[in-house]
Amino acid sequence: MKYVYGPVPSRRLGKSLGIDPIPSKTCNYQCIYCQLGKTTNFTNERKDFCPKEEIIKELEEFINLNQDKFDYITFVGSGEPTLCKSLGELILKAKRLSKKPICVITNGSLLYREDVKEELIFSDVVLPTLDAGDEKLFIKINRPHPYIKFEKMIQGYIDFRNEFNGKFWIEIMLMKGINDSKEELLKIKQKLDLIKPDRIDINVPIRPPTESWVQIPDNNIIQILNGVFGEYNNINFPERGKFSVFSSNFEVELKNLLERHPMRQEQIFETFCSKKFNEQDILLQLNNLASQNKIKKVIYNNLTFWKLIN
Numbered sequence: 393m394k395y396v397y398g399p400v401p402s403r404r405l406g407k408s409l410g411i412d413p414i415p416s417k418t419c420n421y422q423c424i425y426c427q428l429g430k431t432t433n434f435t436n437e438r439k440d441f442c443p444k445e446e447i448i449k450e451l452e453e454f455i456n457l458n459q460d461k462f463d464y465i466t467f468v469g470s471g472e473p474t475l476c477k478s479l480g481e482l483i484l485k486a487k488r489l490s491k492k493p494i495c496v497i498t499n500g501s502l503l504y505r506e507d508v509k510e511e512l513i514f515s516d517v518v519l520p521t522l523d524a525g526d527e528k529l530f531i532k533i534n535r536p537h538p539y540i541k542f543e544k545m546i547q548g549y550i551d552f553r554n555e556f557n558g559k560f561w562i563e564i565m566l567m568k569g570i571n572d573s574k575e576e577l578l579k580i581k582q583k584l585d586l587i588k589p590d591r592i593d594i595n596v597p598i599r600p601p602t603e604s605w606v607q608i609p610d611n612n613i614i615q616i617l618n619g620v621f622g623e624y625n626n627i628n629f630p631e632r633g634k635f636s637v638f639s640s641n642f643e644v645e646l647k648n649l650l651e652r653h654p655m656r657q658e659q660i661f662e663t664f665c666s667k668k669f670n671e672q673d674i675l676l677q678l679n680n681l682a683s684q685n686k687i688k689k690v691i692y693n694n695l696t697f698w699k700l701i702n
């Protein structure tokens with residue numbers, strides 16, 4: 393499968409079947425914390441980057457065989473999914489094939505556009521991000537395409553929220569010394585009060601970020617968050633659980649997973665260990681792939697991660 397992957401364990405969505413309608417690192421942002429590396433196709437143009445017939449074919453095949461093996465169908469992936477011009481058609485197709493809720497994980501930049509709003513309205517959960525409370529910090533963190541303006545984007549969030557009957561959950565990525573001060577969080581809260589999301593998720597960069605100077609906030613962040621968001625302290629921790637693999641070809645399956653995000657070594661062990669294939673065998677394979685310059689080891693926050701070499 394090229395466009396459909398998983399199900400993968402998700403903190404918010406249980407077992408999530410991922411659909412990736414966008415080629416790797418095609419995005420209208422260049423976030424400092426992006427876990428996929430630098431944006432290689434920096435564009436704000438909506439178009440079909442991949443043949444939609446092929447995405448639909450994979451979707452049909454997977455859903456028909458695995459109806460009860462996932463909790464959500466999630467449009468997400470290695471770029472910004474709302475840049476896909478056929479996203480609405482793909483959402484409707486997924487809805488016809490399965491009764492499971494449809495989720496779209498987006499950077500939210502295009503929610504102000506009528507065509508994007510009309511397409512996302514058919515989904516059940518929309519998860520946009522909001523990492524800054526003003527234009528200056530927005531540009532510093534997300535490094536958006538010049539056509540994207542902060543206040544217009546916020547108005548898009550407010551308007552979409554008013555029209556959308558599904559769940560609207562906003563995620564904030566908090567980074568040390570960048571947006572974790574009380575002052576910056578109060579600015580974000582002001583915008584959230586206007587948008588009125590159903591839920592706010594606080595995330596921290598748990599996987600190696602694009603910019604090596606991006607860091608996880610200190611522990612006193614909980615106090616600051618409590619001061620700003622009341623008793624709210626829903627900090628994200630590394631997800632638990634096994635990823636699904638579909639064949640015994642270690643290299644192919646690992647590459648499929650690493651294309652979505654770097655993985656902790658222990659997560660790779662959990663996913664691939666079997667009676668015939670123990671941790672030592674896996675380590676050997678990982679080092680072998682690293683010696684061929686296909687993947688590399690990264691130490692981040694005292695944890696060992698493996699990521700693809702871009």
Ligand code: SF4
Pocket residue numbers: 419420421422423425426427428431470471472499
């Ligand atoms: S984090 Fe998401 S929105 Fe930001 S650059 Fe990466 S893919 Fe794009």
